[in-house]
Amino acid sequence: MSKKLEDSGLWESSRMMLTEYKERMIAENSDFKLKRSMKPVLDEQQWEEIMRVLMESLGMRVVAHFKLYHEYEDCAAIGIVDKVDPYTRTFLIDGERFKMEDIIGAKL
Known part of the structure; x- marks a missing residue:
């Protein structure tokens, strides 16, 4: 079988690529990497507040709003x-x- 049909051989075998395609591929890759966020480090006081909210919601049956970490999007549990x-x-x-x-x- 021809190498052009294996894996991404068709892309790799083409000698020419329009600059618009190349720019768009680079832009999409850089946009994807920029959206990734790092998990913040919480101190002891913040953890105490989180545990207080957890226990108050559990014991007193009140609605709580938790902000959750995710690499690529903002998540919440309400x-x-x-x-x-x-x-x-x-x-x-x-x-x-x-x-x-x-x-x-x-x-809360």
Whole structure:
């Protein structure tokens, strides 16, 4: 079989590429990399506030808003905490399980 048909041989075998295509490929790759965010490091006081909100929502049945870390998008969990599992370090809101280590902000 011809090498042109294997893997990405068709792309690699072409000797010419329009500058518009090349610029667009570079722009898409750089845009994708720029959108990735780093997880912030929380201090002890912030963790105490997060745990206070978790326990208040669990005990008093009030709605809590948790901001969760994700590399490429802003995520949030809003609702009443149903269960907190200290062994697996997870909590449950409306039947959906979240990791405590993913929390980067919390408020009632």
